[in-house]
Amino acid sequence: MTETPAKGLLQGEDGSCTCWWHGGDPFYKRYHDEEWGRPVFSDHRLFEKICLEGFQAGLSWLTILRKRENFRAAFASFDFDRIARFDETDVERLVQDAGIIRHRGKINSTINNAKRAQELREEFGSLAKYFWSWEPAPEERPLKADYDSLAPLGKTQTSTNLSKDLKKRGWTFVGPTTVYAFMQAMGMVNDHLEGCAFREVVEAERAQAKRP
Numbered sequence: 001m002t003e004t005p006a007k008g009l010l011q012g013e014d015g016s017c018t019c020w021w022h023g024g025d026p027f028y029k030r031y032h033d034e035e036w037g038r039p040v041f042s043d044h045r046l047f048e049k050i051c052l053e054g055f056q057a058g059l060s061w062l063t064i065l066r067k068r069e070n071f072r073a074a075f076a077s078f079d080f081d082r083i084a085r086f087d088e089t090d091v092e093r094l095v096q097d098a099g100i101i102r103h104r105g106k107i108n109s110t111i112n113n114a115k116r117a118q119e120l121r122e123e124f125g126s127l128a129k130y131f132w133s134w135e136p137a138p139e140e141r142p143l144k145a146d147y148d149s150l151a152p153l154g155k156t157q158t159s160t161n162l163s164k165d166l167k168k169r170g171w172t173f174v175g176p177t178t179v180y181a182f183m184q185a186m187g188m189v190n191d192h193l194e195g196c197a198f199r200e201v202v203e204a205e206r207a208q209a210k211r212p
Contacts, residue, residue: 005017005195006146006147006193006194006195007146007147007148008020008146008147008150008151008193009147009193009195009196010022010023010024016197017195017196017197018032018033018196018197018198019032019192019193019196019198020147020193025062027062027065027066028062028065031065032198033198035185036184036185036192037184037185037187037189037190037191037192037198037202038187038202038205039186039187039188039205039206039209040186040187041128041132041209041211041212042128043080043117043121043126043127043128044077044078044079044080045078045186046127046128046131046186047078047080047113047114047117047127048071048072048077048078049182049185049186050113050174050178050179050182051075051078051109051110051113052064052068052071053178053179053181053182053185054106054109054110054113054172054173054174054178055071055100055101055103055106055110055173056178056181057106057173057175057178059101061181064101067099067100067101070097070099070100071099071100073099074093074094074097074099074100075094075110080113080114080117080118081114081118083110083111083114084111084114084115084117084118086111086114090111091104091107091108091111094107095107105173106173109172109173112170112171112172113171113172113173113174116166116169116170116171119169119170120169126212128212129212131162131186131188132188132211132212134158134161134162134183134188135188135189135211136156136158136188136189140156140157140158141189144194145190145191145192145193145194145199146193146194147193150191150193153180153191154177154180155176155177155179155180156176156180158183159176159177159179159180159183160176160179162179162183163175163176163178163179166179187202187205187206187209190202190203190206
């Protein structure tokens with residue numbers, strides 16, 4: 001007899017369980033299984049993610065994920081040194097690009113944040129060193145990694161503090177909720193639920209990862 005999955009878990013045809021939020025969509029589930037929560041130390045990927053989270057504000061992440069390759073093509077693979085040189089001609093090009101979210105404020109924010117990313121790299125040596133310095137200590141995390149503990153976590157004290165620091169440095173579209181989603185996705189925390197087939201996989205990668 002198959003046991004009923006715990007709250008917040010979806011059971012696949014193979015009997016394994018995963019977090020609820022991908023809803024069984026194969027494209028979204030692949031992101032959950034292969035990317036979400038895996039520790040990332042690449043400056044370009046970190047910059048890409050925090051920018052895409054900014055574009056996601058008011059929309060679903062799945063909408064952004066489906067357009068991610070279009071965003072990469074439009075924004076020079078999120079090479080922030082190149083984006084920092086974008087001018088008004090580039091802004092108009094991007095506003096006309098139906099493959100991305102054509103929000104002028106978010107487009108301008110990405111260009112602004114590219115310049116701020118250069119400043120962070122100058123100060124800290126890399127974006128990775130800066131962002132990973134905000135990794136929460138174990139005692140700051142919920143005692144249980146279950147649905148009732150993790151699902152309501154739209155933001156945390158750490159994400160709020162990181163958001164404030166980024167804003168102080170001139171970054172935009174980096175509110176506490178946006179920042180926490182970034183932290184979850186980039187592996188700075190492991191919010192796969194207990195019972196998810198990938199929680200221990202991610203935990204092992206985090207344990208083995210060499211922090212910058």
